[in-house]
Amino acid sequence: MPTAPTNPAAAAPPAHPTSPARQFDVVVVGGGIVGTATAMALLRDAAASGRSLSLLVVEAEPRLARHQTGNNSGVIHSGLYYKPGSLKATLCVEGRKAMYAFCQEHGVRHECCGKVVVATRESELPALDELERRGKANGLAGIRRLGAEELREHEPHLAGVAGLHVPETGIVDYTAVTEAYAKVIRSLGGEIWTDAGARAVRAQSDGGLVVETERGAVACRGLVNCAGLQSDRIARMCGANPDVRIVPFRGEYYTLSPQRQSLVRNLIYPVPDPRFPFLGVHFTRMIGGGVEAGPNAVLALARHGYHRTAFSLRDSYDTGTFVGFWRMARKHWKTGFGELHRSFSKRAFLSALRRLIPELELGDLTPGGAGVRAQALDRTGALVDDFRIVQGNRMVHVLNAPSPAATASISIGRHVAKLAAEQLGLARPVAAG
Numbered sequence: 001m002p003t004a005p006t007n008p009a010a011a012a013p014p015a016h017p018t019s020p021a022r023q024f025d026v027v028v029v030g031g032g033i034v035g036t037a038t039a040m041a042l043l044r045d046a047a048a049s050g051r052s053l054s055l056l057v058v059e060a061e062p063r064l065a066r067h068q069t070g071n072n073s074g075v076i077h078s079g080l081y082y083k084p085g086s087l088k089a090t091l092c093v094e095g096r097k098a099m100y101a102f103c104q105e106h107g108v109r110h111e112c113c114g115k116v117v118v119a120t121r122e123s124e125l126p127a128l129d130e131l132e133r134r135g136k137a138n139g140l141a142g143i144r145r146l147g148a149e150e151l152r153e154h155e156p157h158l159a160g161v162a163g164l165h166v167p168e169t170g171i172v173d174y175t176a177v178t179e180a181y182a183k184v185i186r187s188l189g190g191e192i193w194t195d196a197g198a199r200a201v202r203a204q205s206d207g208g209l210v211v212e213t214e215r216g217a218v219a220c221r222g223l224v225n226c227a228g229l230q231s232d233r234i235a236r237m238c239g240a241n242p243d244v245r246i247v248p249f250r251g252e253y254y255t256l257s258p259q260r261q262s263l264v265r266n267l268i269y270p271v272p273d274p275r276f277p278f279l280g281v282h283f284t285r286m287i288g289g290g291v292e293a294g295p296n297a298v299l300a301l302a303r304h305g306y307h308r309t310a311f312s313l314r315d316s317y318d319t320g321t322f323v324g325f326w327r328m329a330r331k332h333w334k335t336g337f338g339e340l341h342r343s344f345s346k347r348a349f350l351s352a353l354r355r356l357i358p359e360l361e362l363g364d365l366t367p368g369g370a371g372v373r374a375q376a377l378d379r380t381g382a383l384v385d386d387f388r389i390v391q392g393n394r395m396v397h398v399l400n401a402p403s404p405a406a407t408a409s410i411s412i413g414r415h416v417a418k419l420a421a422e423q424l425g426l427a428r429p430v431a432a433g
């Protein structure tokens with residue numbers, strides 16, 4: 001798992017705006033998997049219709065995929081969990097198929113290994129029924145209900161009363177996928193600038209925009225905001241008024257010691273708590289080797305809060321002054337404290353994992369990495385469940401793209417590219433210059 005990045009994105013605007021040295025049709029802010037997938041879709045659409053399109057991706061960090069994309073579980077989700085008809089359900093199912101096809105075509109290592117979801121108590125059976133119903137409604141092939149004995153045919157060390165086998169789930173390295181998207185972008189004439197955080201956006205008299213980046217100013221006809229943990233701030237920087245606030249939730253992992261990795265064949269998930277968009281701590285065999293356990297979901301005091309002690313005054317102030325945060329806290333404080341306890345107590349983390357694999361011992365777990373989820377929260381205190389993508393004048397803002405957005409990235413990219421094309425008039429021939 002990559003180490004924690006350091007670059008504070010979306011910093012204060014420069015005191016002296018510079019004149020744009022270059023002109024692009026589109027600037028994409030954010031070089032994670034969603035930004036690069038969007039850039040790839042825009043360039044592919046332009047190439048397919050014989051239009052020229054000049055496009056720049058600006059990324060604040062020295063490398064692509066250093067935040068959510070490079071610090072996740074690496075699971076290709078099937079589309080099991082999501083409300084039928086939601087953007088998450090349709091884009092995940094379509095995106096999963098596109099992800100397997102892309103990896104196949106571009107030689108990105110991946111595996112369609114399947115997973116089991118396990119009900120550990122009778123009280124979880126109604127939620128398991130609902131997952132099965134959703135999976136079938138979302139068109140998943142081959143999902144099968146398992147009894148306690150059948151569960152152990154898939155995962156011999158499991159404890160559970162019933163489960164679901166989901167054969168279309170897989171594993172991949174999303175940093176490698178992002179790098180492969182970047183190759184396609186460059187091959188189609190797109191540019192990618194790293195160490196180029198967007199610091200300010202201003203409108204020009206001709207309706208175009210100037211984006212001030214850490215590598216100078218660029219002019220563009222339109223902008224797509226895929227800045228993940230900073231996406232609400234970029235939207236505000238662009239003059240939009242997003243009705244949500246990004247609240248960071250850290251997900252911490254342990255790794256299984258090499259001699260105990262045989263406890264897990266593939267992927268083992270609990271039945272998730274339907275009140276939250278998080279899936280509960282699970283076991284994941286990684287494509288590069290090893291088995292991870294986690295992630296939990298702890299409120300982070302910094303948007304780049306990869307460690308328990310990480311604190312940002314600006315980020316905490318932004319969270320604490322948002323009315324939706326206090327409404328959420330009133331409703332879910334107990335769960336929040338439970339997650340915090342699990343973050344500080346390895347024993348508490350172990351006991352959540354032991355519900356799935358009772359043989360697991362404290363010494364089998366070594367602290368692993370962490371990722372921070374960019375979870376949008378609305379003013380009512382609800383964690384926004386679906387992907388949220390909004391259009392503005394010559395802009396598209398991706399304001400909520402949590403899991404399964406890595407899986408769904410190709411289809412999210414196509415969806416955003418379509419909105420951007422409408423918004424920017426890209427269906428028309430692009431003027432030279």
Ligand SMILES: Cc1cc2nc3c(=O)[nH]c(=O)nc-3n(C[C@H](O)[C@H](O)[C@H](O)COP(=O)(O)OP(=O)(O)OC[C@H]3O[C@@H](n4cnc5c(N)ncnc54)[C@H](O)[C@@H]3O)c2cc1C
Pocket residue numbers: 009010011029030031032033034035058059060061064065066067068069070071072073074075076077196197198199226227228229230234250251295370371372373374401402403404405406407408
């Ligand atoms: C712990 C964890 C586990 C997960 N597991 C899975 C999984 O197994 N499967 C799955 O499908 N999804 C998973 N997800 C979700 C998935 O990782 C995200 O949905 C996805 O990576 C979002 O991609 P993104 O491009 O929107 O965000 P990011 O990857 O965060 O990219 C945003 C980029 O914008 C850049 N940026 C920010 N501000 C600026 C600025 N001012 N100028 C320029 N650039 C800027 C950042 O540096 C960053 O690189 C997981 C997420 C987490 C945190």
